[in-house]
Every structure is written in structure tokens, then in C-alpha cells.
Amino acid sequence: MHMASPEKITLSTLMARKRQHKPISMLTAYDYPTAQIEELAGVQCILVGDSAAQVVLGHDSTLPITMDFLVTIAAAVRRGAPKVFLIGDMPYLSFNVKPEEAIRNAGRFMAEAGCDCVKIEGDARIAETVRQMSAATIPVMVHLGLRPQAVHQFGGYRAQGRDARAAQQLIEDAKTLEDAGACGLLLEAVPPEPARIIAESTSLPVIGCGAGPHCDGHVVVLHDMLGITPAPLPRFVKRYAETRAYIQKAVEAYVSDMTTAAYPADEHCYQMDAGEAEKLRPVSTNQEN
Numbered sequence: 001m002h003m004a005s006p007e008k009i010t011l012s013t014l015m016a017r018k019r020q021h022k023p024i025s026m027l028t029a030y031d032y033p034t035a036q037i038e039e040l041a042g043v044q045c046i047l048v049g050d051s052a053a054q055v056v057l058g059h060d061s062t063l064p065i066t067m068d069f070l071v072t073i074a075a076a077v078r079r080g081a082p083k084v085f086l087i088g089d090m091p092y093l094s095f096n097v098k099p100e101e102a103i104r105n106a107g108r109f110m111a112e113a114g115c116d117c118v119k120i121e122g123d124a125r126i127a128e129t130v131r132q133m134s135a136a137t138i139p140v141m142v143h144l145g146l147r148p149q150a151v152h153q154f155g156g157y158r159a160q161g162r163d164a165r166a167a168q169q170l171i172e173d174a175k176t177l178e179d180a181g182a183c184g185l186l187l188e189a190v191p192p193e194p195a196r197i198i199a200e201s202t203s204l205p206v207i208g209c210g211a212g213p214h215c216d217g218h219v220v221v222l223h224d225m226l227g228i229t230p231a232p233l234p235r236f237v238k239r240y241a242e243t244r245a246y247i248q249k250a251v252e253a254y255v256s257d258m259t260t261a262a263y264p265a266d267e268h269c270y271q272m273d274a275g276e277a278e279k280l281r282p283v284s285t286n287q288e289n
Contacts, residue, residue, distance in 0.1 A: 009044050009045070009083060011117070011184075013044070014085060014205040017044075017205075017216070017217075018205050024044055024045060024207065024216055024217025024218075025043050026043065026046065026207055027047070027222050027225070028049045028220075028222045029046045029222060030049075030073050030077070031076055032079055032080040034080070035077040035078075035079075035084075039080070039083060043081075043084060044084060044217075045084060045086075045087060045207075045219070046077055046084045046086055047119065047219055048087065048115075050062040050090075050091050050148070051221050052073065055221060055222075063092045065091050065092075067105055070088065070089060070109075071108050074088045074109060074113035074115055075114065078115070086114065086116050087115060087117050087119050088117075090106060090119060090121075092149045096126075096129075103132065103136045106140075110138060117184070118138060119142070119143055120140060120141075120143065121142075121148070121149045124172070126142070126177075130142060130177055130180040134183075139184075140182050142177045142184075143185075144174060144185060144186065144187055144190070145170065145189050168194075170187075170198070171197050175202075184204050184206070185198065185207070186207045186208075187208050187209065188211065189209070189210045190210070190211040190212070191212065193212075195211040196212070199216055209236070220236070220237055220238075225237060225239060226241050227242040228247075229244075
């Protein structure tokens with residue numbers, strides 16, 4: 001049984017876990033009660049992901065989600081899990097246009113939601129943005145490999161770094177972004193070989209999302225691992241429950257009880273004090289002929 005950390009988890013905590021070869025657990029969360037459960041279960045990091053666009057709001061990509069929505073739910077997650085390392089996911093075009101906008105938007109995650117860092121998608125081309133954000137005291141985790149916000153540029157959700165040239169580019173991009181001041185790296189849909197080289201060649205925490213066993217930690221979307229998201233799922237997701245079917249069965253039982261008038265029963269009703277019900281009189285109505 002895992003227990004919540006008695007102390008606030010910080011970037012120093014994560015870097016120490018890396019040095020000690022202790023894996024870092026990360027899940028997504030999008031609301032207060034889920035965050036409570038994750039912290040109690042011992043999760044060290046929570047990502048308030050732009051994946052909420054799909055699993056919470058029903059969009060077919062992450063692109064439509066807004067800063068306002070993500071900051072609001074990130075604040076709710078922080079209230080539910082005050083001790084985890086909390087990461088706010090920067091939505092599409094909130095950091096890509098110019099560094100000043102990136103700093104202003106990221107600052108909202110830090111000031112309004114109490115995040116510990118922000119995550120941005122990109123490659124070596126965003127190094128200057130990372131440098132300026134870091135100079136503005138904003139810790140930045142960079143998301144490399146498959147980047148859902150660039151899905152149209154990639155031509156779909158496809159693994160990255162599958163040939164030596166592309167893998168080498170990932171390795172070099174990771175180094176460039178570390179030098180620019182990134183506080184961590186997230187590798188999505190990357191083969192184990194380049195992920196291992198990246199993880200072993202940096203002091204930064206490297207979180208895998210379908211990037212093999214050699215990363216310092218791993219993250220999956222909560223709705224995927226709980227079986228709330230309908231199949232098919234990415235191949236790297238392990239289902240730990242079939243929550244969707246469980247919830248449906250519970251709702252069907254409720255509908256059945258309503259249909260048969262089995263609910264509400266006496267035990268679900270509030271009772272008046274003894275003798276008080278008899279004092280009630282119906283309201284008289286005056287009807288004109």
C-alpha cells in the first residue's frame with residue numbers, strides 16, 4: 001500500500017529520486033476529488049494535461065482547450081493535492097507566438113493555480129522561449145517526441161524517433177533544451193533506445209509517456225488507465241480497471257430503481273417529529289365558476 005508523501009514534493013525531490021534510481025509516478029488529473037485520491041495513493045506528480053480537451057470536454061484533439069479552463073481546473077487539482085508536484089500544461093498557441101506571451105500565460109499557472117512548473121511541447125526551436133521563461137523564474141518541462149499539439153504537422157498520432165537520424169535529433173534536441181534551462185523532459189511515443197540515452201545523459205527528471213522502461217518516471221492519462229476512455233487506446237497504456245463498465249452498471253441500477261419506484265425508500269427520507277404531520281392541512285384553492 002502506497003501512502004501520500006508527508007512533505008511537499010519539489011523539483012529537488014524529483015531530482016533526488018532520479019539520482020537514487022527511484023521511479024517517479026505521474027498521472028493526469030482534472031478535478032478536486034480525483035486529485036485527492038491520487039495524492040492519497042502516493043502519486044508524486046500530477047499533470048493537468050491539455051488531454052482534458054479530449055477526455056473531459058469531448059473534442060477530437062487537444063487544440064481547442066483554453067488557458068482559462070486549464071488554469072481553473074489546475075487550481076482545483078492543487079486544492080485536492082497540496083503536496084504533489086503539480087504541472088500545468090500550456091495549451092496550443094499559448095507559448096508558441098512570442099516569449100512574452102509564454103511568460104504571461106505560464107505565470108497564470110504559477111500564481112493563480114499554484115503549479116510547480118509548466119509543460120510546453122516543442123523541440124530545439126523553442127530553446128529561446130525556454131531560456132526566457134526560465135529567466136522569468138518559471139520552471140519549464142519540455143514535451144518531446146510525439147507532440148499532440150503538432151498532430152496535423154506530424155500527419156497523425158505516430159511514434160517518433162524510429163530511425164537513427166530522427167532518434168539522434170531527439171537526443172540533440174533534449175540536450176539543447178536542457179542547456180536552455182528546462183527543469184525536466186517528457187518523452188512521448190519514443191522507442192526505448194533514444195529514451196535511455198536521453199535519461200542517462202541528463203540530471204533532469206525524464207518522464208516517459210510510451211517511451212520504454214529506462215525513463216526516470218512515467219505518465220499516463222488517468223481516464224485511459226482506469227478504463228473510462230473507450231478502446232482503442234495507445235499501445236503503451238495498461239488498463240488497471242474497467243471503471244466505465246462499473247459506472248454504467250451503477251447508473252443502470254439507479255434507472256431500474258426509478259422505474260420500479262424502489263427508490264427513494266423510507267430509509268432515504270427525512271422524518272417529521274412525532275405528531276407533527278397530523279397538524280398539516282392542504283392549501284385550499286378558490287376556483288371561479
